[in-house]
Amino acid sequence: MNISSRAGHHCSGIIFLLVLQFSISCRLYAATPSVEEIIRKTEQTAYYLGKDGSARVTVKITDSQGRERKRRFSILRLDERPDRQNHADPPGDQKYYVHINYPSDLKNTVLLVWKHPGADDDRWLYLPALDLTKRIAASDKRTSFLGSDFLYEDISGRDLNADTHQLVDTTSDYYVLKNIPRQPDTVEFSEYTMWIHRKTFLPVKVEYLDKQEKKYRVYTALEVETIQGYPTVTRSRMQDLALKQETTMEFTHIKYDRELPEDIFTERYLRNPPHDLLR
Amino acid sequence: MKRFTACGILLLLVVLYPLSASLAGEAPPLPSGLGAEVSTTAYETIAPAGPEIDVSGFWEARAGTRTRNDPYERQTSLLESRLQLSVERPGDTVNMKLTGDILYDEVADSHHVDLETGEGFLDLREVWVFYRPTDMADIKAGRQVLTWGTGDLLFINDLFPKDFRSFFIGRDEEYLKAPSDAVKLSLFSDALSLDLVYTPRFDADRYIDGSRISFYNPATGTITGRDDTLNTRVPDDWFHDDEVAARLYTNWNGYELAAYGYKGFWKSPRGFDPGSGQATFPELDVLGMSGRGTLGPGIGNIELGYYHSGDDSSGRDPYIINSELRFLAGYEQEIVRETTLGLQYYLERMQHYDRYRDNLPAGSPARDHNRHIVTVRLTWLALQQDLRLSVFNYYSPSDEDGYLRAGASYRLDDNWALSGGLNLFYGDERHTFFDQFEKDSNVYAAIRYGFGSY
Numbered sequence A: 001m002n003i004s005s006r007a008g009h010h011c012s013g014i015i016f017l018l019v020l021q022f023s024i025s026c027r028l029y030a031a032t033p034s035v036e037e038i039i040r041k042t043e044q045t046a047y048y049l050g051k052d053g054s055a056r057v058t059v060k061i062t063d064s065q066g067r068e069r070k071r072r073f074s075i076l077r078l079d080e081r082p083d084r085q086n087h088a089d090p091p092g093d094q095k096y097y098v099h100i101n102y103p104s105d106l107k108n109t110v111l112l113v114w115k116h117p118g119a120d121d122d123r124w125l126y127l128p129a130l131d132l133t134k135r136i137a138a139s140d141k142r143t144s145f146l147g148s149d150f151l152y153e154d155i156s157g158r159d160l161n162a163d164t165h166q167l168v169d170t171t172s173d174y175y176v177l178k179n180i181p182r183q184p185d186t187v188e189f190s191e192y193t194m195w196i197h198r199k200t201f202l203p204v205k206v207e208y209l210d211k212q213e214k215k216y217r218v219y220t221a222l223e224v225e226t227i228q229g230y231p232t233v234t235r236s237r238m239q240d241l242a243l244k245q246e247t248t249m250e251f252t253h254i255k256y257d258r259e260l261p262e263d264i265f266t267e268r269y270l271r272n273p274p275h276d277l278l279r
Numbered sequence B: 001m002k003r004f005t006a007c008g009i010l011l012l013l014v015v016l017y018p019l020s021a022s023l024a025g026e027a028p029p030l031p032s033g034l035g036a037e038v039s040t041t042a043y044e045t046i047a048p049a050g051p052e053i054d055v056s057g058f059w060e061a062r063a064g065t066r067t068r069n070d071p072y073e074r075q076t077s078l079l080e081s082r083l084q085l086s087v088e089r090p091g092d093t094v095n096m097k098l099t100g101d102i103l104y105d106e107v108a109d110s111h112h113v114d115l116e117t118g119e120g121f122l123d124l125r126e127v128w129v130f131y132r133p134t135d136m137a138d139i140k141a142g143r144q145v146l147t148w149g150t151g152d153l154l155f156i157n158d159l160f161p162k163d164f165r166s167f168f169i170g171r172d173e174e175y176l177k178a179p180s181d182a183v184k185l186s187l188f189s190d191a192l193s194l195d196l197v198y199t200p201r202f203d204a205d206r207y208i209d210g211s212r213i214s215f216y217n218p219a220t221g222t223i224t225g226r227d228d229t230l231n232t233r234v235p236d237d238w239f240h241d242d243e244v245a246a247r248l249y250t251n252w253n254g255y256e257l258a259a260y261g262y263k264g265f266w267k268s269p270r271g272f273d274p275g276s277g278q279a280t281f282p283e284l285d286v287l288g289m290s291g292r293g294t295l296g297p298g299i300g301n302i303e304l305g306y307y308h309s310g311d312d313s314s315g316r317d318p319y320i321i322n323s324e325l326r327f328l329a330g331y332e333q334e335i336v337r338e339t340t341l342g343l344q345y346y347l348e349r350m351q352h353y354d355r356y357r358d359n360l361p362a363g364s365p366a367r368d369h370n371r372h373i374v375t376v377r378l379t380w381l382a383l384q385q386d387l388r389l390s391v392f393n394y395y396s397p398s399d400e401d402g403y404l405r406a407g408a409s410y411r412l413d414d415n416w417a418l419s420g421g422l423n424l425f426y427g428d429e430r431h432t433f434f435d436q437f438e439k440d441s442n443v444y445a446a447i448r449y450g451f452g453s454y
Helices: A002-010 A013-031 A035-047 A152-156 A267-271 B002-023 B164-169 B353-359 B435-440
Strands: A052-062 A068-079 A094-102 A110-115 A122-127 A132-136 A163-170 A174-181 A189-197 A203-210 A215-227 A230-240 A245-256 B054-066 B076-089 B094-105 B122-134 B137-144 B180-188 B193-199 B215-217 B222-224 B243-252 B255-265 B271-273 B278-280 B283-295 B298-309 B324-336 B339-350 B370-382 B387-396 B401-411 B416-427 B442-452
Touching: A035 A163, A035 A174, A035 A189, A035 A230, A094 A152, A110 A267, A122 A267, A132 A267, A132 B298, A215 A245, B076 B442, B164 B435, B164 B442, B215 B435, B416 B435
Parallel strands: none
Antiparallel strands: A052 A068, A052 A245, A068 A094, A094 A110, A110 A122, A122 A132, A163 A174, A174 A189, A189 A203, A203 A215, A215 A230, A230 A245, B054 B076, B054 B442, B076 B094, B094 B122, B122 B137, B137 B180, B180 B193, B193 B243, B215 B222, B243 B255, B255 B283, B271 B278, B283 B298, B298 B324, B324 B339, B339 B370, B370 B387, B387 B401, B401 B416, B416 B442
């Protein structure tokens, strides 16, 4: 890069404008962080904002015939290592508490996840009608979350080490990363491309290609709000191009750094939800 | 020359630059909040914080028929309409809930309301108050459904009442658990937590008595049904015929370990009083433990319980069930996406088996020393999880009998759901546990409309 931009000085005449344009992008390239840094920061902004967080979530699933399904739930998140400052550090464990409010057949059902990046999560499901805390085998993270087009992995984050990452482009707004799974047999895609907003490191679009290299799944961030200083995607969409259906997910009542007590994420609160925190 | 090469490379790069971008797909416009204009789409206004009073419930109609001719029961196994209403006032410190079913049950002989047995047009499922006096304690008092333990449709240390009638005739699986009228005190610490459940008056199972399900009556040695329902004597003295259940538990890095204790009575009639001809609920004390956690790619669980039959500690009384050792081990794994396989092994080992054999009345069929059960569950979700298919089979290699539960449910939308299923009992000898219900085998179907605040 440096060689090219130095070479740019020697150019003259008709290609001046092109060179000017290029040297601008060279300067941008010069400021480009490493791929490792980009994905770490992206993971941070997408899944590790603050040391904890809570929100209410409305999910709308629209099928190919325009029929609409809804899900509503509250979500609480706690990071096990809130002191993690350095993005190069491996991501810490996280705990998620998901309390479902709608539809009525799932009302008061609670999903508790202890996420261990790089290993299988611990997952519990609480079924209120039976007062049953059930353990869920969590070997496959690419199953649908509540019947929507979002997968478990989209909600809690995909392990960075599961893919190889390559910076294929840098535009004025985005870093464009191509990601190829290390174990292609375990996933239904062959690769995915992420458009990561350069200023905030929020993924704005993710396109998945199937095994035939055909685009079949697209994530788009539709709305971003800065909450307590953290840029946060408040509305997003996942499209399934094969099924011609899509899911939008809307976050409201977002709060960060609530000092959520750790015991919220235990069996005690599965059986008796922390209603005041879920509101 | 050098200059030219440099410029040439530059030109090439400039030309290729947009090309590489198009290869990677189209860059998205910036979303609102990241520089793009705020979209003018009218979004649905956000509902305010959840209502102070939360109302939800469902209405359903359910019908079923026996698949075999049972001379002792009606061919119609199920024909009912049920409206469940649930009212909750959620709160962190104080929480209250009331859940009741208004039921029209065409098959029941009597519509007289009995809140203990759930018979009649009203079945109160929950009426409780929850109170959190300190960070370290929770109290829940009133009518409540209680569950603990690790088995899947097998229970060792869960001695809270079960409703086997509902389970066998094809009601929704949630009706397997009958409510307890109890006080539950929970104490919490970082290392260990304790649940104490006090039931001031014994809550029996909603046991098989012949009214809906014909069964083998060991006292008469015959299959019995609604013509001759079981005459029982249920312990019912307040604060005297009471039950205490306790669980001490911890979660160690995702591994759940628990120890249990119970003092009360056999939950279904397991004794017989030859004087009065009544079936009885002998005294029972249980000590047990369990563990559950990740095992390879799935979840493993193990549970053990010693059932001390207090009224027949020596095992000599032929009319009262002997003490037993109960054990189960299970494993569950998602084998293919959205398909889960669960396997369990379960053992009931009778204590003082020799004395049982010595004192068994002549002509009575003898139980085996060890009763083994193997269960298999396959669950498959499809059509964006709207369709759920499940097969659960109990098979006892020692009794050579079994029970197959197969069910399908399909969500039509956010409110309407259809379901149907099969309860098939099989075996060779009518006195064994599952085969006694052979003629009760049935198929059923249901339609349900669920409602609640959005």
